[in-house]
Amino acid sequence: MRIAYSTMIQTYTDILTRRGANPDVAVLTAKIMADNSLDGVYTHGANRFPRLIQYIDEGYIDVNAKPECLLSAGAFERWDGHLGMGVLNARAAMDRAVELASEHSVGIVALGNTNHWMRGGAYGWQAADAGCVGICWTNTRPNMPAWGGMDKKIGNNPFVLAVPRSDGRHVVVDMAMSQFSYGKIEEARLQGKKLPVAGGYDTNGNMTDDPVEIEKTMRVLPTGFWKGSSMSVALDLIAALLSAGLTTSEVGRRYTEEYGLSQVFVAIGQNQFNSAEFSDGLIESVIQDLKGSEPVAADTILRYPGERDYKVRLEQLENGIEVVPEVWEKILGL
Amino acid sequence: MRIAYSTMIQTYTDILTRRGANPDVAVLTAKIMADNSLDGVYTHGANRFPRLIQYIDEGYIDVNAKPECLLSAGAFERWDGHLGMGVLNARAAMDRAVELASEHSVGIVALGNTNHWMRGGAYGWQAADAGCVGICWTNTRPNMPAWGGMDKKIGNNPFVLAVPRSDGRHVVVDMAMSQFSYGKIEEARLQGKKLPVAGGYDTNGNMTDDPVEIEKTMRVLPTGFWKGSSMSVALDLIAALLSAGLTTSEVGRRYTEEYGLSQVFVAIGQNQFNSAEFSDGLIESVIQDLKGSEPVAADTILRYPGERDYKVRLEQLENGIEVVPEVWEKILGL
Numbered sequence: 001m002r003i004a005y006s007t008m009i010q011t012y013t014d015i016l017t018r019r020g021a022n023p024d025v026a027v028l029t030a031k032i033m034a035d036n037s038l039d040g041v042y043t044h045g046a047n048r049f050p051r052l053i054q055y056i057d058e059g060y061i062d063v064n065a066k067p068e069c070l071l072s073a074g075a076f077e078r079w080d081g082h083l084g085m086g087v088l089n090a091r092a093a094m095d096r097a098v099e100l101a102s103e104h105s106v107g108i109v110a111l112g113n114t115n116h117w118m119r120g121g122a123y124g125w126q127a128a129d130a131g132c133v134g135i136c137w138t139n140t141r142p143n144m145p146a147w148g149g150m151d152k153k154i155g156n157n158p159f160v161l162a163v164p165r166s167d168g169r170h171v172v173v174d175m176a177m178s179q180f181s182y183g184k185i186e187e188a189r190l191q192g193k194k195l196p197v198a199g200g201y202d203t204n205g206n207m208t209d210d211p212v213e214i215e216k217t218m219r220v221l222p223t224g225f226w227k228g229s230s231m232s233v234a235l236d237l238i239a240a241l242l243s244a245g246l247t248t249s250e251v252g253r254r255y256t257e258e259y260g261l262s263q264v265f266v267a268i269g270q271n272q273f274n275s276a277e278f279s280d281g282l283i284e285s286v287i288q289d290l291k292g293s294e295p296v297a298a299d300t301i302l303r304y305p306g307e308r309d310y311k312v313r314l315e316q317l318e319n320g321i322e323v324v325p326e327v328w329e330k331i332l333g334l
Numbered sequence: 335m336r337i338a339y340s341t342m343i344q345t346y347t348d349i350l351t352r353r354g355a356n357p358d359v360a361v362l363t364a365k366i367m368a369d370n371s372l373d374g375v376y377t378h379g380a381n382r383f384p385r386l387i388q389y390i391d392e393g394y395i396d397v398n399a400k401p402e403c404l405l406s407a408g409a410f411e412r413w414d415g416h417l418g419m420g421v422l423n424a425r426a427a428m429d430r431a432v433e434l435a436s437e438h439s440v441g442i443v444a445l446g447n448t449n450h451w452m453r454g455g456a457y458g459w460q461a462a463d464a465g466c467v468g469i470c471w472t473n474t475r476p477n478m479p480a481w482g483g484m485d486k487k488i489g490n491n492p493f494v495l496a497v498p499r500s501d502g503r504h505v506v507v508d509m510a511m512s513q514f515s516y517g518k519i520e521e522a523r524l525q526g527k528k529l530p531v532a533g534g535y536d537t538n539g540n541m542t543d544d545p546v547e548i549e550k551t552m553r554v555l556p557t558g559f560w561k562g563s564s565m566s567v568a569l570d571l572i573a574a575l576l577s578a579g580l581t582t583s584e585v586g587r588r589y590t591e592e593y594g595l596s597q598v599f600v601a602i603g604q605n606q607f608n609s610a611e612f613s614d615g616l617i618e619s620v621i622q623d624l625k626g627s628e629p630v631a632a633d634t635i636l637r638y639p640g641e642r643d644y645k646v647r648l649e650q651l652e653n654g655i656e657v658v659p660e661v662w663e664k665i666l667g668l
Contacts (some may be wrong), residue, residue, distance in 0.1 A: 225513075273412060
């Protein structure tokens with residue numbers, strides 16, 4: 001079914017308001033969660049909204065808490081998220097990184113003690129909307145074995161790179177350090193499909209593309225095998241060091257749920273150094289070259305990162321946002 | 335065979351001096367190239383040295399050219415490498431990023447019009463030696479098909495993340511956006527081995543771990559399939575935009591060899607915000623947790639990124655640097 005963007009925002013706002021969220025908190029959280037679905041990232045939009053409310057109800061999220069700057073040093077700030085709303089903390093941190101970039105050309109905000117930011121790409125789009133190159137990442141609970149290990153020791157630590165274009169069709173990479181999310185593996189299982197490439201291990205310790213087998217072990221593969229595993233460790237260390245927050249391993253030891261996370265937000269004011277004509281031209285030439293690839297199959301379409309999000313956004317703004325009926329019904333009951 | 339570190343530096347210095355390199359250029363280039371072998375990264379140390387000299391002889395590298403700052407704005411600078419020695423340009427750029435970080439907490443230098451930096455990890459170790467978190471990357475010639483494409487359109491664009499420890503045992507990730515380098519694929523073929531995971535495509539368009547088949551198509555796989563492909567595109571765009579340098583696609587159109595590259599160097603002065611006790615403790619706790627993984631096999635050793643480099647460095651400082659005899663003979667003849 002399709003739900004109008006404005007209806008979705010209003011519905012979320014009402015539910016959050018009933019949970020005691022102040023008007024500014026309710027409206028902006030509602031907008032960010034609706035935007036995630038609007039761009040087609042349903043797993044961190046409507047599908048996740050009930051769990052967000054559950055976390056508020058269980059006290060994991062302090063709904064009206066505001067992040068606080070603990071340390072300010074030139075182009076860098078360290079913030080404490082006070083376990084407030086993850087999406088608002090992340091948004092405020094990237095806003096501040098953009099502000100710092102307008103003063104210093106570069107801004108970095110490290111945010112500790114925060115909650116799940118839902119869709120990392122949102123903060124990449126945000127930086128790019130402000131004309132900045134955006135780079136950000138978060139750590140997570142231990143949810144993946146390190147390369148060479150059996151048990152979950154590292155996080156899938158989503159990592160975002162965003163490159164602005166003046167017309168808003170930004171190039172945005174939003175990638176977790178696992179090859180597939182648990183949601184994707186479940187989706188494949190429900191559809192009776194194999195994954196397109198190996199996504200984890202079976203009970204015999206062999207790599208497999210069969211979601212049923214992977215769900216038996218829950219041993220998912222890091223993206224790029226040892227590479228994603230290494231990158232996950234480094235991203236976790238940098239986020240925890242800069243924010244003086246918790247590492248993935250500490251989050252796992254301390255909490256049973258995923259909260260108390262560490263994140264980094266980088267904004268680089270590239271619009272201060274380049275004309276829109278130069279940067280748009282450069283980006284367009286790379287995209288055209290990419291799309292000029294000889295495709296592996298006649299019906300293969302080569303897309304640049306972020307292309308689908310933008311296309312889906314325009315389509316759903318016009319025709320309403322795709323929602324699984326059971327999910328929407330559940331949301332209406334919150 | 336083993337060559338003493340000091341002998342290797344002296345040998346390289348003499349060869350570079352005969353090519354007209356000024357003393358400072360010859361000595362520092364020699365040291366960086368020797369350090370790469372010292373840390374066990376032979377592909378970008380001794381094995382690559384003859385090609386470095388060939389590039390000087392053919393005029394691709396302007397051996398005494400100095401990089402120039404084109405634009406300075408707060409924590410950001412844009413540099414022109416004037417097609418000078420790639421390793422020196424990169425080293426100077428990271429040095430300057432570290433200096434900027436000492437003033438602004440963060441420093442970014444974007445370097446265009448430069449040459450191959452050899453081992454990217456070198457500049458991560460450099461930042462970490464200065465107490466900084468280091469992040470850097472380079473673009474390359476088109477050397478890999480994008481995901482969904484047959485022909486080489488994107489670069490393998492190595493990406494580096496470095497986290498400092500006060501005793502020098504830094505955590506350093508140095509990863510290309512291809513799953514395997516051409517060097518690794520060749521090495522497996524020469525040893526008659528399969529790759530540990532799929533590394534490219536055979537002539538029927540199927541993924542394969544057979545290096546012989548991959549060398550027939552030269553269609554190597556991006557790390558993480560679509561993920562490495564997307565990340566490669568974004569890294570290329572950011573490097574070219576910030577440096578106002580060439581994109582991977584432009585390098586391919588303009589030059590037959592790999593030069594005229596664009597790079598980004600980020601230093602974050604984490605030692606200004608954290609005591610060594612705090613940061614060393616945090617890093618050690620993550621490493622110990624990682625090493626506490628249940629191993630997939632009894633003889634599996636879980637390593638943190640950079641662990642091997644440091645260990646090999648100490649061993650080879652003592653016992654001399656491992657060199658293939660034919661390579662060393664070739665170097666002595668330069």
